[in-house]
Amino acid sequence: MSHSFLKGKKILLGITGSIAAYKAAFFTRLLIKSGAEVKIVMTTSAKDFITPLTLSTLSKSPILSDVSTDEGWNNHVEIGLWADAMIIAPATANTLAKLANGLCDNMVSATYLSARCKVFVAPAMDVDMWHHPSTQNNINQLISYGNKIIPVGVGELASGLSGEGRMAEPEDIVTYLSDFFAQQQDFNGQEILVTAGPTFESMDPVRFIGNHSSGKMGVCIAEELAQRGAKVHLVLGPSQLQVSHPNISLKRIRSAEDMFQASVAVFPNCDAAIMAAAVADYRPKEISDVKIKKKEGDLFIELERTKDIAANLGQSKKNGQILVGFALETNNELENAQRKLKKKNFDFIVLNSLKDKGAGFKLDTNKITIVRKDNIIRNFELKSKRDVAHDIANELLDIQK
Ligand code: CTP
Numbered sequence: 113m114s115h116s117f118l119k120g121k122k123i124l125l126g127i128t129g130s131i132a133a134y135k136a137a138f139f140t141r142l143l144i145k146s147g148a149e150v151k152i153v154m155t156t157s158a159k160d161f162i163t164p165l166t167l168s169t170l171s172k173s174p175i176l177s178d179v180s181t182d183e184g185w186n187n188h189v190e191i192g193l194w195a196d197a198m199i200i201a202p203a204t205a206n207t208l209a210k211l212a213n214g215l216c217d218n219m220v221s222a223t224y225l226s227a228r229c230k231v232f233v234a235p236a237m238d239v240d241m242w243h244h245p246s247t248q249n250n251i252n253q254l255i256s257y258g259n260k261i262i263p264v265g266v267g268e269l270a271s272g273l274s275g276e277g278r279m280a281e282p283e284d285i286v287t288y289l290s291d292f293f294a295q296q297q298d299f300n301g302q303e304i305l306v307t308a309g310p311t312f313e314s315m316d317p318v319r320f321i322g323n324h325s326s327g328k329m330g331v332c333i334a335e336e337l338a339q340r341g342a343k344v345h346l347v348l349g350p351s352q353l354q355v356s357h358p359n360i361s362l363k364r365i366r367s368a369e370d371m372f373q374a375s376v377a378v379f380p381n382c383d384a385a386i387m388a389a390a391v392a393d394y395r396p397k398e399i400s401d402v403k404i405k406k407k408e409g410d411l412f413i414e415l416e417r418t419k420d421i422a423a424n425l426g427q428s429k430k431n432g433q434i435l436v437g438f439a440l441e442t443n444n445e446l447e448n449a450q451r452k453l454k455k456k457n458f459d460f461i462v463l464n465s466l467k468d469k470g471a472g473f474k475l476d477t478n479k480i481t482i483v484r485k486d487n488i489i490r491n492f493e494l495k496s497k498r499d500v501a502h503d504i505a506n507e508l509l510d511i512q513k
Contacts, residue, residue: 129157192226239275426457
């Protein structure tokens, strides 16, 4: 089978100490044959199952296994950032536990923590270890971080037992990776505006009215679209998040007015806009040039409406342009979302309810319902924000068909 989507891709392979490590040689060969660049990190115990010499010969690259050597550090940060995708195969029960809990006592776990790319994990262990609740908890934890678990196979195991726990075959793992890169490019040629984060509305040089949005959901959407080939204009309110992807042109802004200006400037050339920002609806009518001094008694600040960016784009939208809104609700969720969908001329709206545990500001997870203008409603499970971004991108493609 041809895996042309792997051509030129930088694949970081992490190998840990399981008998299935011998399959890493076949796997590396398949990756190289598909045109991928391969770098390998391995644990000390993995070397008991397969030699670094075999792997360095097949991958055409030195193998890294110690975090430090007599010559100095092996830079796990650099190698983590180098990769387009990381695959840990085989991943032992011990390694899964480390990854799920952020332990980094070897080159594989340290590199995993530094990797910004998608990470695939191919577990390998005995059937009872696989079914143990602690292993399953670790798997769920890893999924919640946005990692992809490659399903284990069923069959004869090294222990002599039979059942689930075999590492997936190298051909199947290569197909997984190839499908991932194939799907990545499905936004090729599109230009998309994403708004994200809070806005800060100044009262005076030191104070502002803001909100608790972290920008995480919008940044995940921008990164997802960029990874899948779109040119993304990310207009981001005050947020601690770092964003770097060659397909993202980032504009950091502060107020609703700044966000409005930046958004209307790029929207005419865009195929779609996703309005994930938590924009202030009101701002102080007057901004004092000097710090407002406290006085006896209460202070009253007059607030005026900000411009509704989404509604404005909804009005100016041309045929074929797709507009996606967000609604964060605490009550009458569906009714409110449907009202906003119509009012702002969205093609679909992403509804989060603060009633749902795990949904909302600052968290790494979200639980959404998508409401489309053709009245199709889709409910999704609680997922990592990266996986939610994936679902939203898929919905956008679907509505563009
Ligand atoms: N939005 C926007 N510009 C604004 C306000 C909101 O672009 N000035 C966008 C948000 O990014 C989001 C959607 O509109 O996609 C949310 O709309 P809405 O919830 O109506 O905002 P609120 O004004 O908070 O509505 P309400 O007070 O009725 O809950």
